[in-house]
Amino acid sequence: MSVAGLCNRRPVSVATGAPLSDVARLMRDQHVGAVIVTEDGPGRPRAVGMITDRDIVRAQLQEVADLSRLSAGGVMTRKPLVIAENESVDGAIAHLRARGVRRAPVVAPDGTLVGLISADDLLTHVARKLAGLAEIVGRQPRTETG
DSSP states (O other): OBGGGTSBSSOOEEETTSBHHHHHHHHHHHTOSEEEEEEOOSSSOEEEEEEEHHHHHHHHHHHOSOGGGSBHHHHSEESOOOEETTOBHHHHHHHHHHHTOSEEEEEOTTSOEEEEEEHHHHHHHHHHHHHHHHHHHHHHHHHHHO
């Protein structure tokens, strides 16, 4: 299975010029811990950064400024890990582990944003597969004695 079937196809995103106060409010309202920062390109937007709730706290403490005076582009993590939509689950896990991140934008072959994959999405998928295997193992003794 590829990440295309697992990713959130409606990720929360903001433009680079968005005030950080708007980003924080959006994260609260959408119940998310991260947003993708985008720039418009031909077709769909392209992921140019990520902002997590931790980034907002860190920016507030470093800048000691009103969040409305800080922009998404000034606070974002630049050059985020992006994962191709045809990447395998195992490959996505390896990429997240190698970069030490929990979320990554998912992109089409032309680099446009199509979604967001998280460690939670991947863990849920792997857990379901393991549960299926456990069910097989749990049934085996019954089928041998029945």
